[in-house]
Amino acid sequence: xxxxxxxxxxxxxxxxxxxxxxxxxxxxxxxxxxxxxxxxxxxxxxxxxxxxxxxxxxxxxxxxxxxxxxxxxxxxxxxxxxxxxxxxxxxxxxxxxxxxxxxxxxxxxxxxxxxxxxxxxxxxxxxxxxxxxxxxxxxxxxxxxxxxxxxxxxxxxxxxxxxxxxxxxxxxxxxxxxxxxxxxxxxxxxxxxxxxxxxxxxxxxxxxxxxxxxxxxxxxxxxxxxxxxxxxxxxxxxxxxxxxxxxxxxxxxxxxxxxxxxxxxxxxxxxxxxx
Numbered sequence: 001x002x003x004x005x006x007x008x009x010x011x012x013x014x015x016x017x018x019x020x021x022x023x024x025x026x027x028x029x030x031x032x033x034x035x036x037x038x039x040x041x042x043x044x045x046x047x048x049x050x051x052x053x054x055x056x057x058x059x060x061x062x063x064x065x066x067x068x069x070x071x072x073x074x075x076x077x078x079x080x081x082x083x084x085x086x087x088x089x090x091x092x093x094x095x096x097x098x099x100x101x102x103x104x105x106x107x108x109x110x111x112x113x114x115x116x117x118x119x120x121x122x123x124x125x126x127x128x129x130x131x132x133x134x135x136x137x138x139x140x141x142x143x144x145x146x147x148x149x150x151x152x153x154x155x156x157x158x159x160x161x162x163x164x165x166x167x168x169x170x171x172x173x174x175x176x177x178x179x180x181x182x183x184x185x186x187x188x189x190x191x192x193x194x195x196x197x198x199x200x201x202x203x204x205x206x207x208x209x210x211x212x213x214x215x216x217x218x219x220x221x222x223x224x225x226x227x228x229x230x231x232x233x234x235x236x237x238x239x240x241x242x243x244x245x246x247x248x249x250x251x252x253x254x255x256x257x258x259x260x261x262x263x264x265x266x267x268x269x270x271x272x273x274x275x
Contacts, residue, residue, distance in 0.1 A: 006054045006165065010063075013047040017064045020044065046132065050105075053160055053167075091137045092126065104158040104167045106145075107256060111135065117154030117171065123147050127273065138205065141275060144254045150179045198268050199261060205273035211246045212259065223261045227272065230256055249274055 020040055023029040029037070044064070051060055088094060098119035103112040107127065114126040114137055125144050130136030143149060152174035158167040166183035173179065200213045212225065222241035226234050227249075235257070236247055247259075257272045 006051065009047055010051055010055065013044075013051055013060070014063050016040070016044055016047065021065050042133075054165070090130070090135045093140065095124065096120065098153055100153075100155045102156040102158060106167060113137075115156050115158070115169075116140070117156045119153060121149035121152050121154050121173075123149075123154055123156060123171070138273070139275075141254050141273075146253075147181060151175060151177070199259075199270065201259060201270050201272055204270075205275045206249055207275050208250050209246050209248055210259070210272060211244060212240060212261075213244050214240070221263055223263045226260045226262070227252075228258045228260060 020029070023032070032040075048060060048064075092114075095116055096118050098117075100117040102115045102117070104115065105111060106113045106115075106125075109128075111128045111130065111132040112135070113128045116124040116126070118124060122142050124140040124142055126137035126140050128135050129138050147169075150171050150173050153172075155172035157170050157172070159170070160166060161168040161170070161180075162182065164183075168183045169181040171179045171181070198215050200215070202211050202213065204210065214223075222239050225238045225240050225245070225247065227236035227247065229235050235252060236249070238245065238247060240261070252274050254275050255273075257274060259270050259272050261268045
């Protein structure tokens, strides 16, 4: 997550804290329903956790003021209470022998993705295809984004260790060593415009090929098609002048890419996952 994204979330955090403090000091907090209070507290805690990677707890608690009493607690003056466990919820699958979870918003889309260290040293990645409050995880990718296996019992931990706004990865190993994976992602300023996109990708995630289908039944002029990696490099290109076209993905490493269609001053982008 880049600095401007953190600044935006900090403003959201400050506005929400101000609202909660206003409710407290005006005696209106207790008049809210339990569910409304719970939602407000959950939002405060989520923003606090995200921002604590970038700002000090002292600074954040100054913003919170009286609302600081809610950080780390689901409801004021109530003990913690957990529901019975669910096995492999949210679309998760059984791991090999040993499963150590760690969450990070690795794709900067506002929800938490799951990394899982497993017994033989691999790292499994589950993209959160749901939302920040209703998670749903895609099928796992093994050692994506340039990761390599470590020596047994991988224990992952994410933090922005070099202060560049990106989550780095530190993995503990069976014999006590640490392996450090610096997040070298370059922000290239490409985002999806899903609401306006005039094409679909299928399948997505894909392996050896992906089909582009235009929503316009009669494309009048050809579109230039590009597949772009997270470093901003064009790794595949072509021209589509019919309703459907298939692009070859052989040779592409597993991970995230963008498919971009350009014609004159029109630009449409969709995200593509290659397995």
